[in-house]
Amino acid sequence: MKLYELKAIAKRLNDFSFISRARRVEDNTLELMFDKSDSYFFNMTRGHSVVYKAPSQRPLQGYNAPFDTLLHTLLSASKLINVEVPNNDRILRLTLAPKSSYKDKIIYLQLEFTGKNTNAILIDDNKVIIEALRHIDADSSFRVIRPGMELLAIPSYERKEESKEIADIDVYLEEKHEQIQAKKLLELKKQKLSVTAKKSKKLAQLLEKLPDELQLAQQEQEYKSYGNLILANLYQIKPYDTKLKTYDFEGNEVTIKLPKNIKINRMSDYFFNLAKRAKNKAKNVHIEQENLQSKKDFYDNIYYALEQAKEPYELELLVPKRAKSQRKKERLKEGELFWIEGYKVLVGRNSNENQKLL
Incomplete structure (x- = not known):
């Protein structure tokens, strides 16, 4: 963020009288709604911080860290006293009077657009930190950002x-939002399409590897024949033969490779078991084929929907990003997991999976 941009934003925000909503809508983005009408978003990503104006939109997930609780408690319905850019630094400082306080109390929300140390910090009137979006230890900076520290x-x-x-800061910030959304849509779409295509490709490879029913039927007959021939020639097999x-029974010469570590009198059973497995596979291969094909069709449909998406919100809804802790906990054999507005939604990739999820 440029200094002249922050000064123009501070001047505009001073036109408002109170904050009606304060919340985190993305990992590094805060939404402040002023006078129940205008929402401004503060993206506090390190090295890529930006402020933009856009219509309020319900976040895909809720945030419940101590910072989020205090942000909502102290800022929602608070009176806006002043917005300034102190000491011509790349900082926006909002001076506020919380509604929840039983006596006169002043707090500050300090938004620091300072490269790698970009942060959002709640401060009391003694310049003591109440809470912050990011905590910083003494090992990383001389400015320790911890609750209770000055x-x-x-x-x-x-x-x-x-x-x-800047002639009209609101128009300027709305245009910035459109630019950000267009870039984000392009990058996010590329990423989500790649993830979905990999899943579809993996299922296509599994479909290709499925054995053919005719081939399995031939294997069954071959293994049965081997088993019968071993039974008929058991007396010829020595313990060291390979x-x-x-x-065979038609008079054709046959060479049978004998299995290792199996007793001679059990060798025929070995081939009869192989014949039985081939028969069962042939019987059920069409079921596995239908199962894999329906899953592949599911991801192909997701891929098409991603291509048609016009907003990053739609992309996150179709292929949601999960936290690392959730990835470890949620390992699903049936279906896909979606987190929508903090709710866990399980969707089967075919009718069988939907029945199991019920």
Whole structure:
């Protein structure tokens, strides 16, 4: 964020009298709604911080960290006293009077757009940190950001930045939102399409590897024949033999590779069991084929829906991003897991999986 942008934003926010809503809508993005009408979003991503204006939208997931609880409790319905850019630093400081306080109380929300140390910090009137979006230890910076610690000032240094006049800051921030959304849509769509395509490709490979019913029927007959020939020629097989050369019942010469570590009198059972397995596979291979094909069709439909998506919100809804802890806990054999507005939604990839989920 440029200094002239922050000054124009501060000037505009001073037109409002109170904050009606304060919440986190993404991992690093805060939404502040002023006077029940105008929502401004503060993306506090390190190195890519930005402020934009857009219609309020319900977040895909809820955030319940201590910072989020205090942000909602202290800022929602609070009176807006002043918004400033202190010491010409890339900082927006909102001075507020919380509604929940039983006596006059002043707090500050300090939004620091300072590269790798970008942060959102709640401070009391003694400049003591109440809570912060990111905690910073002494190992990382001389400015320790922890609840109960005094917030030290950012060292001042002279910077040379271009200064521009922004005619209408709201229009400027709305245009910025459109640019951000277009870029985010492109990057996110590419990522989600890649993930979905990999799942579809994996299922296609499994379909290709499925044995053919005719081939399995031939294997069944072959293994049965081997079993019968071994029974008929049991007397010829020595304990150290690795193969049996004999003639089948039609008079054709046959060489049978003998299994290792199996007693001679159990060798015929070995081949009869192989014949039984081949028969069962042939009997059920069409069921597995239908199962895999329906799952592949599910991901192909998701892929098509991703291609048609016009908003990043739609992309996250179709292929939601899960936290690492959720990835470990939620290992599903049947269906896909979606988190929508904090609710866990399980969707089967075919009718069988839907029945199991019920």
